[in-house]
Amino acid sequence: QWVIGNLGPEARVRDAVSDAVETIRRLPRVVERLEEGATMIAEGRLKLDPETVRALRGDDGSSNNRMIWVCVALAIAFAAFVALT
Numbered sequence: 001q002w003v004i005g006n007l008g009p010e011a012r013v014r015d016a017v018s019d020a021v022e023t024i025r026r027l028p029r030v031v032e033r034l035e036e037g038a039t040m041i042a043e044g045r046l047k048l049d050p051e052t053v054r055a056l057r058g059d060d061g062s063s064n065n066r067m068i069w070v071c072v073a074l075a076i077a078f079a080a081f082v083a084l085t
Helices: 002-007 009-042 050-057 065-084
Strands: none
Touching (some): 002 009
């Protein structure tokens, strides 16, 4: 009986709904943090190493520019994920 009540399909649906509600509850704070981060970038308050800036601009002549942007996007996605959990 305990197994069905805690591990059965209904319990999994209940847990999924509970997780979704918790995620939705945290969403306004995540958006607020993203806005704060975007403001910091726009105002120049986020300091990057000059070499990183050159690489992001493609000024270093490397062909890894796309890979750097992929890494930046993954870092942002990871930060958003962490903020949601």
